[in-house]
Amino acid sequence: MKKKMTMALASAALLVGLASGCGNNDAGGANAGTNTNTGEGAATEAPKKDVTIKIFQFKVEIAEALEKLAAEYEKETGVKVDVETHGGGEDYSALLKAELAAGEEPEIFNSSGWAGFDPYVDRAADLSGEAWAKDLVEASKAQISRDGKLLGMPMNLEAYGFTYNKDLFEQAGISELPKTVDELSAAVEKLKSAGITPFALTSEWWSMGIHTLNMALANHEDPAAFISDVKEGKATLKDDPTMKEWIKLVDIMFANGQANALTTDYNTQVAEFATGKYAIIQHGNWIQGMIDEVDPDLNLGMMPVPLLGDTANVFTGVPNNWIVNSKSDQAEEAKAFLNWMVTSETGKRYISTDFKFVPALTSIEANAEAIGDIAGDFAAFSQEHPDRVLGWHWDHLPDGITQQWGAAMQEYLGGQISADDLLGKLDKAVQDIVKK
Incomplete structure (x- = not known):
């Protein structure tokens, strides 16, 4: 399958243009x-x-x-x-x-x-x-x-959302991308009914402690202000409504990935996704080169991530x-x-x-x-929905916090702690580092 050149050509100009926002x-x-x-x-x-x-x-x-x-x-x-x-x-x-x-x-x-x-x-x-x-x-x-x-x-x-295999979505009868968490859940059920494992997961701390958490952080009206309030003890992740909605999204991901997710590293995760074993992976255009080494003709796109209401978003930054x-x-x-x-x-x-x-x-x-296709799909979405391109906000946190967040996410992925325990550990990680 030829790469979608017009889409990809748009991506360069688009990413440069959207960066101003x-x-x-x-x-x-x-x-x-x-x-x-x-x-x-x-x-x-x-x-x-x-x-x-x-x-x-x-x-x-x-x-x-x-x-x-x-x-x-x-x-x-x-x-x-x-x-x-x-x-x-x-x-x-x-x-x-x-x-x-x-x-x-x-x-x-x-x-x-x-x-x-x-x-x-x-x-x-x-x-x-x-x-x-x-x-x-x-x-x-x-x-x-x-x-x-x-x-x-x-x-x-770079930009990320849910990179997905378009051919597997078509095989499962998914004709429209999900716009809400409930629609994502329904799409996951269609994939499973077609014998397709929905998510390629990884236990890497940085993927979960940075990119997964940012899906929640970026959905706040003022992410930098919210993070500042959490650092100062004026707000907590455990009591935040957006974080509680985010748990629902994480639960869908973690419950519908491969059985050995807790022992799957980044390279294996991407390599196996590139073979067509899974329908969705939480990474962005940075994996295009790794994908192309396995199958340069894989038909991929970038799906915006649903979280609040019906305004699914993608995320971009340096x-x-x-x-x-x-x-x-x-x-x-x-x-x-x-x-x-x-x-x-x-x-x-x-x-x-x-x-x-x-x-x-x-x-x-x-x-x-x-x-390639991942950035090209992102470009098309961003041109149509510039208001749904959100930023990267984890670097407003001191070093060490996202590492602890990743460790807590590993425990949650392994079923060792509850959702309330997870959110509590995320809050504790912030305060532990901020107080030093």
Whole structure:
């Protein structure tokens, strides 16, 4: 089946356009990147030869392609780039902190934005004056800016909802996507009646503790304000009406997945979904490359997630950022590599084609075929329903909370605790971290 090129072509422009609405305006630096190339953040000079820079990165989906890109850079400049990848089932944040605590200072590392970036602000080089900064999608900047300075390069734009197998839905007689939780439940029953396992689940803490929880957080009228109230003890998740509705959604997912969900890691989850074993997976366009390695012709779409009423939503944001370590002696060479990655024809080709990214820079054109059906379906929905594209809000929480949330979700998936116990544990995780 040919990929839906018109849909996918729309996705690049769409994701860039919708980003102007998905970013928050409650952090400094919303205008970062418009500075002229003067002062400390001036455009980077050509790199020195006979040096090595290390990239400590988390995105397992691009690990192999990033290593090939590093080899291209060494061939062109003489600068060696070592890539070390930790992700998937590993706790990247904990491993990065251990790396830094041991006195290792990788030249480039990854960090999320907002509160997730707080532990690294003191070692992040100012990138405001880099030549590429002016081309960033506007809403990608605030999450990685402080005091008017751009302190990282947004990696890309991503979106998620329920990625689903269109052929399996048709096989089960599902002609319309569910708009409510009750309709989702009915669709699940149709899938089961057709002998199809509805959900491909995983026990990964980050999938449940971040993406699943965000479905509830993002559905609040003001997610950042709600999270702030929870941190300050003015509100609780256990007493929140939206969280109680969210439990109904989670129950549908957990009760209708594969039997060995508690022992299924991310790679296995995606690989098995790619073989057509399951109808729905809670991931976004970042899995397109992994899917294509198994079956590039799998007929996929992105289904908005029903939760409150009949306004099902999808969720989009910047997944991570490239941070240049100012404490490294090779910080300028690290800046030069990032500059080359987003301005050279070789680097731009890798970003759009090999990484299969929706770029966070307007100067890089997305590769419609590489992006694939998931992003294309998202684009179509978002163009029609821009008000139902919600943001990513977990990074308003201090590091450590989502890890504890994920652990509690694992217990709930395993049937070890009740729904009330789960919500209580989610609240306790916030207070445990906030009080430290």
